[in-house]
Amino acid sequence: MPFPLPLETLIGKPLMYLVFALIGFGFGFVLEISGFGNSKKLAAQFYFKDMTVLKVMFTAIIVAMVAIFTMVGLGILDFNQVWVNPTYLWPGIVGGLIMGVGFVIGGFCPGTSLVAASTFKIDGVFFVLGGLFGIFMFGETEQYFETWWNSSYYGRLTIMDWLNLQTGVVVLGVVLMALFMFWAGEQLERKFGADNQAPAPKARYVGAGVLVAAAVGVLLIGQPTTESKWVRVAPAKELALANREVQIHPGELLKIVGDDALRVVMLDVRPESEYNLFHIHGAQSIQPDKLASIIPELHAKQALNTVFVLISNDEGAATDAWKVLTAESVPNAYILEGGINNWIATFGGEEVAMRPTPTPAPSGSDTLQYVFASALGDRYSAANPSPHEWELEYTPKVKLQMKRDKSGGGCG
Amino acid sequence: MTTSASSQPKPGGIRAFFLERPERRYINAYLGGALLGLVLFTSFFLTGNGLGASGGLNRIIVYFEDLIVPEHVDRVAYLLKMAGGTLNPLDDWIVPMIFGTLVGGFVAGWWNGRLKAVTNKGPQISVRMRWAMAFIGGGIMGYGARMARGCTSGQALSGGAVLSVGSWAFMFAVFAGAYALAYFVRKLWN
Numbered sequence: 001m002p003f004p005l006p007l008e009t010l011i012g013k014p015l016m017y018l019v020f021a022l023i024g025f026g027f028g029f030v031l032e033i034s035g036f037g038n039s040k041k042l043a044a045q046f047y048f049k050d051m052t053v054l055k056v057m058f059t060a061i062i063v064a065m066v067a068i069f070t071m072v073g074l075g076i077l078d079f080n081q082v083w084v085n086p087t088y089l090w091p092g093i094v095g096g097l098i099m100g101v102g103f104v105i106g107g108f109c110p111g112t113s114l115v116a117a118s119t120f121k122i123d124g125v126f127f128v129l130g131g132l133f134g135i136f137m138f139g140e141t142e143q144y145f146e147t148w149w150n151s152s153y154y155g156r157l158t159i160m161d162w163l164n165l166q167t168g169v170v171v172l173g174v175v176l177m178a179l180f181m182f183w184a185g186e187q188l189e190r191k192f193g194a195d196n197q198a199p200a201p202k203a204r205y206v207g208a209g210v211l212v213a214a215a216v217g218v219l220l221i222g223q224p225t226t227e228s229k230w231v232r233v234a235p236a237k238e239l240a241l242a243n244r245e246v247q248i249h250p251g252e253l254l255k256i257v258g259d260d261a262l263r264v265v266m267l268d269v270r271p272e273s274e275y276n277l278f279h280i281h282g283a284q285s286i287q288p289d290k291l292a293s294i295i296p297e298l299h300a301k302q303a304l305n306t307v308f309v310l311i312s313n314d315e316g317a318a319t320d321a322w323k324v325l326t327a328e329s330v331p332n333a334y335i336l337e338g339g340i341n342n343w344i345a346t347f348g349g350e351e352v353a354m355r356p357t358p359t360p361a362p363s364g365s366d367t368l369q370y371v372f373a374s375a376l377g378d379r380y381s382a383a384n385p386s387p388h389e390w391e392l393e394y395t396p397k398v399k400l401q402m403k404r405d406k407s408g409g410g411c412g
Numbered sequence: 413m414t415t416s417a418s419s420q421p422k423p424g425g426i427r428a429f430f431l432e433r434p435e436r437r438y439i440n441a442y443l444g445g446a447l448l449g450l451v452l453f454t455s456f457f458l459t460g461n462g463l464g465a466s467g468g469l470n471r472i473i474v475y476f477e478d479l480i481v482p483e484h485v486d487r488v489a490y491l492l493k494m495a496g497g498t499l500n501p502l503d504d505w506i507v508p509m510i511f512g513t514l515v516g517g518f519v520a521g522w523w524n525g526r527l528k529a530v531t532n533k534g535p536q537i538s539v540r541m542r543w544a545m546a547f548i549g550g551g552i553m554g555y556g557a558r559m560a561r562g563c564t565s566g567q568a569l570s571g572g573a574v575l576s577v578g579s580w581a582f583m584f585a586v587f588a589g590a591y592a593l594a595y596f597v598r599k600l601w602n
Binding site: 005007017018021022023024025026027029030033034035037040041044045047051052056057058059060063065068077079081082084087088089091092094095097099101102103104105106108111113114115119120121122124126127129131133134135136137138140142143146149154156159162170171174198200204207 | 461
């Protein structure tokens with residue numbers, strides 16, 4: 001899956017910023033030729049006289065959406081690496097209402113005011129200055145309602161995840177909704193608008209037809225499954241597994257857990273009963289069949305310093321889980337070498353509450369090789385060894401790889 | 413510039429080159445939307461990011477705050493994320509993007525003969541009133557955009573195209589807020 005491109009590693013930072021500048025150029029150019037530098041044209045939207053804002057915005061959204069999900073469906077674009085604005089529901093809604101008020105009073109939104117200012121519209125310049133002041137004020141007052149501002153967080157939540165619908169169904173539904181809004185918008189323009197409007201070109205029916213057809217296409221090709229994504233990356237990743245590049249020694253896991261600069265997320269994929277018997281302190285239990293459903297959460301959580309470590313009794317189930325995470329392009333995923341058995345062999349010492357099973361299963365069978373007097377979970381001392389007490393020899397393997405700086409996203 | 417040139421611009425002079433091109437019509441809204449959609453798609457396809465504007469303005473503000481009162485920036489968590497320690501708030505993709513947006517708007521305005529120092533306003537208000545309203549509206553907009561973690565471009569357009577639930581809720585809220593107030597400020601525009 002080559003797209004989106006890892007631009008920074010591919011062409012370096014200056015050229016990457018040039019690409020963003022060119023995209024910005026296209027953005028500003030199109031806004032201007034659509035009339036978005038003119039506040040009267042923008043404000044007319046709110047009096048049903050000129051529905052340009054609605055038409056441009058929703059046409060742009062459905063064209064981009066259909067193109068994006070076609071590419072995702074064809075396996076050319078990796079949706080996991082596409083930035084999806086995280087949902088903070090109430091701050092978004094209240095901020096949106098405030099913006100709507102600012103829009104109708106000031107006549108612009110931030111992007112359009114830039115274009116107005118760059119074409120010497122004086123009201124645009126005042127709006128930009130006001131906008132900068134408002135942004136400054138937010139930075140100075142955010143600390144007073146920080147808790148609320150970070151509340152109602154749903155992470156990377158898409159409409160298809162929320163409604164549990166197929167992507168193609170949502171795409172088609174959004175296209176049809178937009179077409180209905182265009183039809184309604186044109187009716188309103190006829191009723192409230194000026195008489196001297198340019199006649200709407202017949203070509204818009206062709207465009208609508210193309211979009212509906214493409215949306216049906218998205219529905220028919222479907223979205224790639226985890227298995228098909230794994231098939232695409234398998235050659236390189238099987239090699240990493242075979243060369244033992246991603247299996248980390250218990251000593252290294254202990255060290256990175258103790259490293260304040262890293263966030264380590266330990267995912268224990270064993271049956272819950274075994275997790276209750278013994279698990280590493282801080283590990284969370286997740287059943288393999290639930291793994292796919294937490295992928296969006298992992299992507300939302302993912303900061304640049306996050307390391308994911310998969311844990312089973314040996315390595316079998318952990319390796320399967322690692323394949324799921326890797327296929328879904330979760331970066332920095334590793335496997336605990338030798339699993340829980342190796343962990344206890346390393347840190348278990350003479351603890352009497354757990355003994356090796358009398359009849360050890362053959363190695364590689366991924367079964368628990370210890371019996372426990374009681375299900376103490378992480379209350380064994382071996383579950384939470386002190387990083388300072390252990391000096392272990394191992395080859396460090398964790399290398400933080402950063403695909404793209406996604407921090408902040410579009411406007412965050 | 414000589415006095416004769418400023419009172420009587422020569423054809424082909426620099427003033428005429430920038431400011432006196434024939435003014436053309438705006439393109440059809442659906443065509444503009446389709447082109448904007450292609451720009452947005454290109455952005456996601458190549459970089460994985462959508463479009464944005466207010467985030468870039470934010471970083472410019474924080475850059476100056478960090479120049480003037482760095483110890484203040486270091487005390488506020490929200491500012492610290494962008495400009496704490498050795499972080500340069502301008503070192504982010506959104507910053508070249510908004511400069512590109514300014515240049516793109518300028519070139520399009522120039523090509524189509526729309527580089528004009530004018531104030532667009534409704535017929536019932538004075539120019540000064542319009543400036544004041546633009547500043548106030550901009551301030552409200554800027555505040556709301558940061559609260560919503562994005563503006564019309566970064567949230568509504570970009571998040572809308574990738575079907576983010578929060579972005580769609582945000583978009584309907586923007587239209588709701590604007591339509592709810594539109595009647596009461598109709599004198600500004602009509």
